[in-house]
Amino acid sequence: MIYTEITPNPASLKFVVSRHLIKNNTTADCASPAETENVPIAKKLFDFKFVERVFVGTNFITITKSEAFQWEEIIPVVKDFLKAFFDSGQEAVTGPYTEPPAVDEQQASSDDPITQKIKALLESHVRPAVAQDGGDIIYESFNQGDGVLKLRLQGACSGCPSSTLTLKTGIEGLMTRMVPEVKSVEAV
Numbered sequence: 001m002i003y004t005e006i007t008p009n010p011a012s013l014k015f016v017v018s019r020h021l022i023k024n025n026t027t028a029d030c031a032s033p034a035e036t037e038n039v040p041i042a043k044k045l046f047d048f049k050f051v052e053r054v055f056v057g058t059n060f061i062t063i064t065k066s067e068a069f070q071w072e073e074i075i076p077v078v079k080d081f082l083k084a085f086f087d088s089g090q091e092a093v094t095g096p097y098t099e100p101p102a103v104d105e106q107q108a109s110s111d112d113p114i115t116q117k118i119k120a121l122l123e124s125h126v127r128p129a130v131a132q133d134g135g136d137i138i139y140e141s142f143n144q145g146d147g148v149l150k151l152r153l154q155g156a157c158s159g160c161p162s163s164t165l166t167l168k169t170g171i172e173g174l175m176t177r178m179v180p181e182v183k184s185v186e187a188v
Helices: 040-045 071-087 105-110 113-132 163-178
Strands: 002-006 012-017 028-030 051-056 060-065 135-143 148-155 184-187
Touching: 002 071, 012 071, 040 051, 040 060, 040 071, 051 148, 060 071, 113 135, 113 163, 148 163, 163 184
Parallel strands: 148 184
Antiparallel strands: 002 012, 012 060, 028 051, 051 060, 135 148
């Protein structure tokens, strides 16, 4: 079963599938064909001239389209492609993706208590909400000196007109309330 969900980014649409696509709660964000190693579904999707970005989540694929195309003409083509791809038995992601997992367990155990709290909040509150919108947010760094938390936006969040608002009012508000050491949140 394949169905679509709109995202806050009008250029991105989430295609939800009834199967697990990627392991260990990781994601694969391919902004170009050059970034599709171990992500064969993205490699093949880039063969369509309307595809500008492919994001693979747990059970969904978010496609960002070119402005020259309308979703009405793209949706049936993508659904047919996805059905054929999965019916052939191919895996969406065949090996370790080049992105590190959002929470590296070995690194997490050596993080200071503030960083551990930030990562735990991202995992429990932020990432699930952002995944519903077809994207992901990955921890990059936290500078205790100036209180700046840096996050990387992926999938539908990347280039979304409302991502700055979400980042500043939603995520920054949550982080500054729950982790007083965080003074601001920035996208990288």
